[in-house]
Amino acid sequence: MIEGLNPGLILILGALLVPFTSGFIRNIYVLALPIIGLYYTWSLGLGSFGHVEILGHTLILTKIDALARVFGTIFHIAAFAGLLYGLHVKDPQQHVATLIYAGAAIAAVFSGDLVSLFSYWELTAISSAFLIFASRNERAFNAGMRYLIIQVTSGVLLLAGIALYVAQSGNMDVAPMELGSAASWLFLIAFGIKTAFPLLHNWVQDAYPQATVSGTVILSAFTTKLAVYALARFFAGEDILLWIGAIMVIFPVFHATLENDLRRTVAYSMNSQQGFMVIGVGIGTELALNGVAAHATVSILYTCLLFMATGAVLYRAGTAKITDLGAVYKSMPLTAMFAVIGSLVIMAFPLTAAFASKSLILSAALDGKMVILWLAMLFGAVAVIDNVGLKIPLFGFFKPGEDMGLQEAPKHMLLAMGVLSVLAIGIGIFPSAFFQILPYPIEYHVYTASHVVTQLQLIIFAALVFVCCVKFNMYPKPQDTLTLDFDWFYRKPLKKFAINLGLLINAGYLGFLRMSQAVIGWFITKARETHGGQGLLSRTAASGVAVSIVMLLFGVTLLLVY
Amino acid sequence: MNALFSQAPILAIVIPLMGAPISALFRGAVLPWAIATMLSAASFWFSIDLLVHVNTVGPISYELGGWEPPWGIEYVVDPLSAFVMMVISGISTGVLLYARESILKEVSTDRLGMFFAAYLLALAGMMGITITGDAFNIFVFLEITSLSSYVLISMGERTDRRALFAAFQYLVMGTIGATFILIGVGLLYAMTGTLNIADIASKFDAIAHTTPVRAAVGFLIVGVAIKLAMFPFHIWLPNGYTYAPSIITAFFAGTATKVSVYLMIRFIYTMFGEDFSFGEIPLTSMLMTLGVIAFLSMSVVAIFQDNLKRLLAYSSVAQLGYMTVGIALASEMGLIASITHVFNHAIVKTGLFLTVGAIFYMVGSTYIKDLAGIGQRMPITSFAFVLGGLGLIGVPLTPGFVSKWYLVQAALERGDMVGYGLTIAMLISSLFAVIYVWRVVEVMYFRPAPEGAECKEAPLSMMIPCWIFVIAIFYFGIETSVNIGFAEAAASFLMGGAK
Amino acid sequence: MSENMKKTYWLDKAENKKKIFIGLIIAAILVALPDFLSLLGILYETHPYTKVEEIPAFYGIYAALGLLVVISVAGFIGRFLTVKEDYYD
Structure with missing residues (x-):
């Protein structure tokens, strides 16, 4: 390989050939790219590659450490699953956008210098917007434009931050940063937009549900997690993140409860889950950062899985609104099963991946004696049991009523959901194997009796209350309405x-x-x-003219040589 | 085995040279082709052997007829010449594998014996130029190559009568070039009393200031520049490439001008020496100016062409500009870029011309307007063209990128405004390459095919060699140890050996 | 497909829903039980990091309360913030 080729470039450059393939070959080709990329990533090992000197600054094209590798790995897996899920799409624009977007996210994770990081950061923004535009309707177009504006703003802030930072420190390496200078605040806000900090979050719920069926799956995997990675890279242990994270955990859950659109519901709760990771970064201990990496991985698995299942319903039924749906499980039993698996994972049910990953961050908070934060996160865990864990399956898939006469999701969608389910459960059953790839060495026992019992308490009591509320009509009835959020300010x-x-x-x-x-x-x-x-330069000259030119230049040469 | 190998330097030349009359004796569609292919392959095999040997053991000096140099003729195999020989014979073998069905359509069967005889002569001539350590011998082999190329190009007359005019013009220009080289060699002989290159080189410094030597340098450089089709001496090339039979275009695109690049490097670095070439006379500014104009201006010309072969021919002139610039930079990095580009451009351009040949075979035209919808009618061939085009543009993972990368590094190494300007010029030229490749791809894929056009691929015997080249493009773009490795060895040998 | 239309599913019957409800209550009691038993030193020891965890069945109670809070707050803000689905169009 060319020395220092960033693994993300395999997907980015590979994407450019997609328009020239078709049918079966295209399917094989797009699925092969993430596999090759993943293989290449791991074959490189840890280290930094490809140092390039430009104008007195050193660019490090590829830098792989354990933290980056966890994110790079799950990004490859998500790209594979997302592409598999989207095989029915005949529109090459979406495949190209997906591959460039995923590749840019991967390349950003492995960037060793700020210039590369910025370039890929912007590339994720631009390429992903096409997944929203690909819906090809007016709402999607408007949402896509809003999304693009916000994402590019993040990029511009980052660029400004980089310019200031390099001017002050003369250093272009990706390295931890102290919050204080103007540059560092610009960095934080740029990352904050993509992480969906409270009040900077609306683009998630606005844009994701407008993307195509497979586009939403892809979108959910990369941008926000890339931002979490960037936070962990630059601002680990920064106290302000603790409180931002705590608000972030709590803030979106109420909207998630009220939301009628299944995909918007998932988007809100994903936002809340991001809060866990932000808190983890804020704690900044080795255990916490392990938790961040682990939970980001797991969160990609279950978020994608849930977006896939709800997307499959949208694909077959033409709607993903609770008010329009009936007993989906009767005609789409497998999809319903995967939705339940996704819900179990997000609830952190024992034997699923989140049971292992969420507890890392919770334990890290307790180790640091941050009881209030811990309670906030526990509240978030309860809320997610309500607004995704129970609401999505019960209201979305297992509503009482007549069979809707839908078709089961296409095979490749089921296969994609299967892949993610197997991973999510596999990690839950063998957490220690998964912990091996985390950034720091870890000695942590997931399956203690008290942990299992307390978690089951959490889930079952929540379920009981939920069922009671529904039974006695206390639960807010899903209505075909919107719930205003902060984005009102900029949308009106x-x-x-x-x-x-x-x-x-x-x-x-x-x-x-x-x-x-x-x-x-x-x-x-x-x-x-x-x-x-x-x-003059294109016509065929007569031989005579040609010879004259030769003579002329020969004369000039002789003069020069003397 | 060892006994055979000790004769490898001469065998690599003599096998195709002796094969030529034998091939001329045979008639029919298959036999001459089979002979040529086998002999070329044998020559390729010896070249690889030599290359590996030279890079592990060291340069070989082979005395012809047992006469000791500088009196006798000496064959010198050093890392550079072995590398170029490998490229020439490799390209030749690849093209021949493809030739069987392609040539039947363009040259009448009863002439095939002669045709392949001329082909083998051209191959032997080019190999000879590369291997010989004798200045006059270079001229002899140059004439063998040139005469057979005139014949080969004129063979395209069955498709287009303009091939005859193209061959004639090449003859005029080629003869002037060869004559210049002969005069140059003659002047040097007069001054040094020897024809052996190493011998001339050792005596060169002492007489470098004399008028005849200065004149000799001028003659040699202009002579080689004509052969190299360096802008503005390229006038013979576009026509020659456009009207020659497909396989001849593919063969020459990968070899003929490359041999001249080799000669240029050999004269400048081995014979004149680096200090003289770039210190005493302003070769850097001269070659660089012409090189930059070549890759900018000729790329623009390529954009406006309506014949695909002609477009690629102008692109070749542009790419030769890169090689010239690499030489002109007078640094090891530049030399590596130049030598690597010899290899890289050879496989890319030959691969492209082979796919064009396959399209011509099926469609009967290479005019871009006739290629509408080829992407649907011949998907496999078209895709090969797209991949080759990426190589030409210099997209990462292709060899085109590797050599440009080295060239940019060499330019930036200078650290002055010229270096930065050069880098920008190269970027612009790559942009032009994107445009001219895209123009073709756009017609191929996004214009509807004419009504009733059938969907059929070229025969397998043509498709497979095409794809061998395409795969090779990506192989050498990713696993660069062969092209870069040997080019580095050759460059460091030249820089170290240059007094 | 037409078969499915007529098929009655297990979940469609009212008595089965009741079964699930009762099952949940039983499960809740079962998972709360160990906390109380551990007070007597039976079955297992808890490892509380914090004071609040020493409350028996703390997690269960917290979950129940938390859920009520989510639902009531959501219901409350829903009254102010709900607009028509095509509000922005």
Whole structure:
């Protein structure tokens, strides 16, 4: 291999060939890319590769340490599962966007310098927007534009932060940072947008449910987890993250309870789960960072699984709204089963992966005597049992009523869900094998009697209360409505302001565009005149002319040589 | 085995040389082809042997007829010449594997014996130029190559009568080039009394300031530049490549100009010496100017071509510009870039011309407008073209990227404005390459095929060699130890050996 | 498909729903039991990190309360923030 080739480039460059394949070959090809990438990642081992000197700064194209490798690995797996899930898509744009997006996320994780990190950071933003646009309807287009604006803002803030940081420290390596300077705050906000910090979070719930069936699955896996990785890389142990994380755990759960759209529900609760990881980064101990890496991995597994199951319903029924759905399980039993598995995992049921990963972060909080944080996280754990663990299967799949006459999900979707389920349960059964790949050595017993018992208490009591509430009509009835969130501010008043400002800018931009077009047009005309068809440099010269040129240049050469 | 190997330097040349008259004796569609292929393969085998030997043991000097140099003719196999020989005979063998069905469509059967005789002569000539350590011998082999190439190019006349004019123009230009080289060699002989390159080199410094030697240098450089199709001496090349039979274009694209690049390096580094070439005379600025104009201007010309073969031919002139720049940079890194690009461009361009040949075989035209919808009609061939095109652009994972990467590094190594400017120029030129490749791909894939066009691939005997080249493109783009490794060895040998 | 339409599922019967409900109550008692037994030193020892964990069945109680909070807060804010589905269009 070329020395220092970033593993993410395999997917990014591989994507460019997708339009030139079709049918069976395309299926094999897109599935092979993440496998090759994963193999290459592990064959490289740990270390940094590909140092390039540019203008006095060293770029490190590829830097793999244990933390990066955990994220890189799960990203490859998610890309594989997501592509497998999306095989029915005939639109090459989506495959290309998926591969570039996943590749950029992987490449960002393995970037050793800030410039590479920024480039891939922006690439994830741009490529992923196409997964939303691919829905090809007006709502999706608008949501996609909002998404793109927010994501690119994050990139621009990051760029500003990098510029300041490099100017101050003269260093371009990806390395931990103290919060304090303006540069570091820019970094934090840039990461915060993508991590979906409270009040910076709306793009998740806004955009994800508008993407295509398979697009949502892909979107859920990368951006937010990449941001968690970036936080862990730069701001491990930063106290402010503890409180941001705690608010983040609690804030979205109420909306999740009220939400009618299954995919938006999952999006809200995913947001809450992100809070766990942010707290973990804030704690910053080895155990906590192990927990962050582990929970990010597991969270990708179950979030993808849930988006896949709900997406399959959307694919077959044309809707994923609770109010429109009936007894889905009767005609889509396998999909329903995978939804239940996903729910069990997100509830951290014993023998599932989250049982192992969530407890790492909880234990880290207790080790640090952070009881209030611990209670907040426990509250989040209870809430997720309610608004995903129970609500998704019971309201989405096991509603009483008539068979809806749907078809079971296509085979490749089931297969993709199967792959993720096996992994999620496998990690739950053999947590110590999974702990091997975590960043720090770890001695942690997941299956103690008290841990199992307390977790079961948590789940079963919550389930009991949930069932009671539903039984006695205390549970908020799902309605075909929206629940306003913070994004109201920028979708209503700010929008009006922006539109007016935009008109102004647009006028200026158009003028600029016209001018550049004229300049470029002039160049092209000139080039055509001299280089095209019978132009001076293109026509076949007569032999005599050719010989004259030779003589002329020979004369010049002789003069030069003397 | 050992006895055979000790004769390998001469065998690599003599096998195709002696094969030529034998091939000329045979008639029919298969026999001459089979002979040529086997002999070329044998020559390839010896070349690999030599390359490995040279890189493990050291340079070989082979005395022809037992006469000791500098009196007798000496064959010198050093890392550079062995590398170039491997490229030439390898490309030749690959092209021949493909040739059997392709050539039947373009050359009448009763001429095939002669055709392959000329082919073998061209191969023997190029191998000879590379291996010989004798300046006059270079001229002899150059003439063997040139005369047979005139014949081979004119064979395209069955498809397009303009091949005759193209061959004639090549003849005029080629003869001038060869004559210049002969005059140069003659002047050097007059001054040093020897024809052995190593011998001339050892005496060169003492007489470097004299007028005849200066004139000799001028003659040699311009002579080689004509053969190399260096801008603006390239006038013979686009026509020659466009109207020659498909396999001849593929063969020459990978070898003929590469041999001239070899000669350029050999004269500049071995004979004149680096200090003289870049210190005493302003070769850097001269070659670099022409090289940069070549890769910028010729890429633009390529954009406007409407014949695919012609487009690729202009792209070759542009790529030769890269090699020239690599030489002109006068650093080890630049030399590595240049030598690697000889190899890399050879497999990429030959591969591309082979796929074009396959398209011509089925469609009967290489005009871009006739290729509409080929992507659907010949999906496998078209995909091979796309992959080859990526190599030409220099996308990472292809050899084109590897050599450009080294060239950029060599340019940046200078650390001055010229270096940065060069890098920017190369980026722009790569952009042009994207445009001219994309133009073809766009027609191939996104224009509807004409009504009633049938979906049929070229015969397997052509497809397989095409794909061997395509796979080789990616193999050498990823596993670079062969091309970079041997090029590094050759470059360090030259820099170390250059006085 | 047409077979499915007529098929009656286990979950469709009212008595089975009751069974699940009762099953849940029994399960809840079972998982709460060890905490009380450990007070008497039977079965296993708990390893509380914090004071609150010493309350028997703390996790169960916390879960029940937490869930009620989620539901009631959600119901409460839902009254203010609910708008029509096509509000933004």
